[in-house]
Amino acid sequence: MxxxxxxxxxxxxxxxxxxxxxxxxxxxxxxxxxxxxxxxxxxxxxxxxxxxxxxxxxxxxxxxxxxxxxxxxxxxxxxxxxxxxxxxxxxxxxxxxxxxxxxxxxxxxxxxxxxxxxxxxxxxxxxxxxxxxxxxxxxxxxxxxxxxxxxxxxxxxxxxxxxxxxxxxxxxxxxxxxxxIIKVDQAVPGDLLVLTKPIGGQVAVNSYEWLKKENGKIEELGLDVAKIRRAFKQACEQMSRLNRNAAKLLHTNHAHSSTDVTGFGLLGHAENLARVQKSKVDFVIETLPIIEYMDEIVDKMIEAGGEGFRLYQGRSAETSGGLLIALSPEDAEKYIEDIFELDNRPAWIIGKVVERKGDENIAYISENYSKLSIHSPL
Amino acid sequence: MxxxxxxxxxxxxxxxxxxxxxxxxxxxxxxxxxxxxxxxxxxxxxxxxxxxxxxxxxxxxxxxxxxxxxxxxxxxxxxxxxxxxxxxxxxxxxxxxxxxxxxxxxxxxxxxxxxxxxxxxxxxxxxxxxxxxxxxxxxxxxxxxxxxxxxxxxxxxxxxxxxxxxxxxxxxxxxxxxxxIIKVDQAVPGDLLVLTKPIGGQVAVNSYEWLKKENGKIEELGLDVAKIRRAFKQACEQMSRLNRNAAKLLHTNHAHSSTDVTGFGLLGHAENLARVQKSKVDFVIETLPIIEYMDEIVDKMIEAGGEGFRLYQGRSAETSGGLLIALSPEDAEKYIEDIFELDNRPAWIIGKVVERKGDENIAYISENYSKLSIHSPL
Missing domain, CATH: 3.30.1330.10 (PurM-like, N-terminal domain)
Incomplete structure (x- = not known):
């Protein structure tokens, strides 16, 4: 089917x-x-x-x-x-x-x-x-x-x-x-971080549930029903999309490190990955690619005193999220071209690998991070 | 521990x-x-x-x-x-x-x-x-x-x-x-069936629960509390005992066919096993080795109009039950000796493999089956 x-x-x-x-x-x-x-x-x-x-x-x-x-x-x-x-x-x-x-x-x-x-x-x-x-x-x-x-x-x-x-x-x-098997612990300072699916899946799934449940949250937050429906389909598409081509390209583009983004959220998995690197590195996330309109929902939730699924903190859970990969700048560019060719879907450079500042490898979201609104491919 | x-x-x-x-x-x-x-x-x-x-x-x-x-x-x-x-x-x-x-x-x-x-x-x-x-x-x-x-x-x-x-x-x-891997589909007429743990685990576990819940069933059926406690320990021992030595002996004693007895009960698993045999065979179970006192509980349940967990029909679920094995008569005797030596636990010949009577391989419990009450090793 x-x-x-x-x-x-x-x-x-x-x-x-x-x-x-x-x-x-x-x-x-x-x-x-x-x-x-x-x-x-x-x-x-x-x-x-x-x-x-x-x-x-x-x-x-x-x-x-x-x-x-x-x-x-x-x-x-x-x-x-x-x-x-x-x-x-x-x-x-x-x-x-x-x-x-x-x-x-x-x-x-x-x-x-x-x-x-x-x-x-x-x-x-x-x-x-x-x-x-x-x-x-x-x-x-x-x-x-x-x-x-x-x-x-x-x-x-x-x-x-x-x-x-x-x-x-x-x-x-x-x-x-x-x-x-690729070695996933080879990231070095100067590498870039690539992400192959936008975040915000939890927001999409939950806001769609508010809609179906008719629990008043849509009205309360003043949300756009059509945009929620669209985002839900976008989330379904990316959750059901295999990361197989993304995996193949890890080899051809000499990835230094890689993980997939699921229940612990983008930052949680970045932290896990940073920690196992052989080199003394930190992973810095500078850009959050977010399913279209999900940032607006999060903004409204935060305005209303909520946490907005902690999306901007990188803690919102994803299911069957994208791969988060560290590779050299040249390989990163090539990876993004290649995945678009194979999957007809974009990927983004979302950060970089730097020499670590403290005693342990960490990952964090830069204070000056930017948001990227990702339009549905459907 | x-x-x-x-x-x-x-x-x-x-x-x-x-x-x-x-x-x-x-x-x-x-x-x-x-x-x-x-x-x-x-x-x-x-x-x-x-x-x-x-x-x-x-x-x-x-x-x-x-x-x-x-x-x-x-x-x-x-x-x-x-x-x-x-x-x-x-x-x-x-x-x-x-x-x-x-x-x-x-x-x-x-x-x-x-x-x-x-x-x-x-x-x-x-x-x-x-x-x-x-x-x-x-x-x-x-x-x-x-x-x-x-x-x-x-x-x-x-x-x-x-x-x-x-x-x-x-x-x-x-x-x-x-x-x-042993081939599990080689049973032939003349083989004997060996079982390495007695059945009745479900009866032991449930009657022990009646005891703990104090739900009146013990008194209603007039059951012996000490015997239930003993059977429960026996069940715990056999469920937590690895079938690893039993597996090793499949090789040295040239087993023709083997499965383990779990949720579908002794007969259910015998049926599954009979069905996959290459030869036209039926598996006939003639002896039911039962954890001591569990047959008495089942008898009382049946007297009271119940089904007694369908233990005598071979349908009572086991968890981590024994292996059910088909081997030549000589190998069967040797297998039972060997397992006693390795595990210090008995095994029993519980039936035989015969030429099949119908169009499909089946397993059944002989009308003249006998029960064997198995004393706790603890």
């Missing part, structure tokens, strides 16, 4: 035999990668593992997207990632696409272009009736499978349980030669 | 800083592998994948425990499995052990003795307070890790989300040479 056509069409529950009032995202209180356990809590809880996280005599930080394991078989490594979360859009088909793209993205972030196997993880919400369950699960699986097809991988396993919430996820695994 | 000592000691919430009334299993309405989506529903929902389930030109049945994927690298295969479910015992440490043992069991069922990587999947129940969460998650992780250590594998990745129920699981992955 064509991804873009499906997004353009929008999801009408009645068309699939569901009640017109049916709302998939009602089946959970949390959305997408926003459901993650807070980072500090997680790190604390994972202390037990500390001594295990040794690969090739290097301590490996859990900030890495995938685990990379040297195998008994010479020159081969196992690269593996898992993710599961809750529905954040109402179309179960698109949700399947997003889930698959989000899992694969962790492999792509390390330059691993070919996934050898996907497992699908599914928690079927207990309060669905049988008809709803069948329709939703089928649509979800179809979307997950279509994305896997597009990624030239197959789904051969998984687990399905009953759960109070609809729980969606997967595991991506690849066995690769050393040269199929 | 010593597994047996911990089980013997029992779990006192106050000892770990939890309220004396704290009950881990309250955090879900479903227990262990009993949470699986019913098999027929699952098969129907998974239709979408049918065309994908092709390995080496053979259709692979989803009855298999792990997926086995030929890799681009010569002679190597990726073997992978995932499982997640809900707490079914109150000690989070033992629950961590059980979860890990249960995930690994799918690899062991195929003769894969060495797991190259584990991912841990964790849903942290939203209604836990912070203290409870920290205590429980730490204990769970410790148990999971101790089991992984015992299995000579490492946990290097995973995902943690917030969830209404405490959700526990993992992914086990191994990259193996062809000869590290």
């Amino acid at each position: 064509d991804r873009i056509a499906r997004i353009q069409e929008g999801f009408e529950p009645t068309k699939y035999g569901l009640d017109e009032k049916f709302v998939l995202t009602k089946l959970t209180a949390m959305k997408g990668c926003g459901c993650k356990v807070p980072r500090d809590v997680l790190l604390q809880l994972l202390e037990t593992f500390k001594t295990d996280l040794v690969i090739n005599n290097d301590e490996v930080d859990i900030g890495l997207d995938s685990c990379v394991i040297p195998l008994r078989h010479k020159g081969l490594r196992l690269v593996q990632t898992t993710d599961f979360f809750y529905p954040l859009v109402d179309d179960p088909y698109i949700m399947g696409r997003i889930t698959c793209a989000n899992v694969l993205s962790d492999l792509y972030a390390m330059g691993v272009v070919d996934c050898d196997n996907m497992l699908m993880l599914l928690g079927v919400a207990v309060d669905l009736n049988e008809i709803e369950r069948d329709i939703i699960v089928r649509q979800f699986i179809q979307g997950f499978k279509d994305a896997a097809d597009e990624a030239d991988t197959k789904i051969r396993g998984g687990q399905t349980v009953r759960c109070p919430w609809l729980l969606l996820g997967g595991v991506g695994t690849s066995v690769v030669h050393d040269d199929e | 010593d597994r047996i000592a911990r089980i013997q000691e029992g779990f006192e919430p106050t000892k770990y800083g939890l309220d004396e009334k704290f009950v881990l299993t309250k955090l879900t309405a479903m227990k262990g592998c009993g949470c699986k989506v019913p098999r027929d529903v699952l098969l129907q929902l998974l239709e979408t994948f049918k065309t994908d389930l092709v390995i080496n030109n053979d259709e692979v049945d989803i009855g298999l425990d792990s997926c086995v994927i030929p890799l681009r690298h010569k002679g190597l295969r990726l073997v992978q499995t995932t499982d997640f479910f809900y707490p079914l015992v109150d000690d989070p440490y033992i629950m961590g052990r059980i979860t890990c043992a249960n995930v690994l069991s799918d690899l062991y069922a195929m003769g894969v003795v060495d797991c190259d990587n584990m991912l841990m999947l964790l849903g942290v129940a939203v209604d836990l307070n912070e203290i409870e969460r920290d205590i429980i998650v730490r204990q769970f992780i410790q148990g999971f890790k101790d089991a992984a250590d015992e299995a000579d594998t490492k946990i290097r990745g995973g995902q943690t989300v917030r969830c209404p129920w405490l959700l526990l699981g993992g992914v086990g992955t191994s990259v193996v040479h062809d000869d590290e």
Whole structure:
């Protein structure tokens, strides 16, 4: 099924035999990668593992997207990632696409272009009736499978349980030669930072939910319904877009460092990435490319005394966000040209790598950062 | 931490800083592998994948425990499995052990003795307070890790989300040479069926819960509290016991076929296994080895008009159950001797492989089946 056509069409529950009032995202209180356990809590809880996280005599930080394991078989490594979360859009088909793209993205972030196997993880919400369950699960699986097809991988396993919430996820695994993985810890001062999808996904998804819920927030903040609808489609497009071409180009453009942007937000992932660099560097973000109109919503939320999802602090969660890459200035320019050619989508230079100022590598948003409003490609 | 000592000691919430009334299993309405989506529903929902389930030109049945994927690298295969479910015992440490043992069991069922990587999947129940969460998650992780250590594998990745129920699981992955996997489809008439852990785990876990909940069922059925406590410890011991030695012996004793017994019950898994055999065979179960006293509970439940967990029909769910193996009569005897030597635990011949009677391979429990009451090793 064509991804873009499906997004353009929008999801009408009645068309699939569901009640017109049916709302998939009602089946959970949390959305997408926003459901993650807070980072500090997680790190604390994972202390037990500390001594295990040794690969090739290097301590490996859990900030890495995938685990990379040297195998008994010479020159081969196992690269593996898992993710599961809750529905954040109402179309179960698109949700399947997003889930698959989000899992694969962790492999792509390390330059691993070919996934050898996907497992699908599914928690079927207990309060669905049988008809709803069948329709939703089928649509979800179809979307997950279509994305896997597009990624030239197959789904051969998984687990399905009953759960109070609809729980969606997967595991991506690849066995690769050393040269199929890019080294993600090679950033040096002078590198530029490139981002391949705009931020603001959480704002788009939530404002669209206010609209559907008719909870008064749209009126309260005086928001533009048409612009919200447009931004939602833009978010769906980018969340369901594979980062596979972005991964291929990491190799051809000699990326020094790379991660994907998900639940911890742009800055959270930049921090994770900066911390694992071999050189003494800081990552400075100077430009925030934001889905069109999402900055205006955030401005209005802040005016009204809110935090605006902490978007400008780089803390707003993304699901299946873009890759954040450090490369030389020449390679950065070339990368942006190449990705536009392959995906027909822009990418942006959003900052730079500098010599670090303190005792530890950090990432931060420059005081004089600028916002870039990114128009929908749809 | 010593597994047996911990089980013997029992779990006192106050000892770990939890309220004396704290009950881990309250955090879900479903227990262990009993949470699986019913098999027929699952098969129907998974239709979408049918065309994908092709390995080496053979259709692979989803009855298999792990997926086995030929890799681009010569002679190597990726073997992978995932499982997640809900707490079914109150000690989070033992629950961590059980979860890990249960995930690994799918690899062991195929003769894969060495797991190259584990991912841990964790849903942290939203209604836990912070203290409870920290205590429980730490204990769970410790148990999971101790089991992984015992299995000579490492946990290097995973995902943690917030969830209404405490959700526990993992992914086990191994990259193996062809000869590290046993062929599980080679059963022939004349083979005997061996089982390495008694059934009745669901009865043990549930009757123990009646006791803790003080819901009147113990009195109603006139049950023996001491015997229930003893059976519960027996169940904990066998659920947390790795099937790794059982897996090693599949090779040395030339097993023709093997699976592990979990959510679909003994007969359900026997059916799955019979169906994938190359030869025209039926699996006949003639003996049900049952955790001591669990048959008496089932008898009383049936007397009172209940189904007794359908234990005698082979449908009672097990979590981290034993391996069910088909081998030649000589190998079967030797297998049972060997496993006793390695694990200091008995295994039993529970049936045989015969030429099939109908058009399809089936498994069934003989009308004249006998019950074997298995005394606790603790």
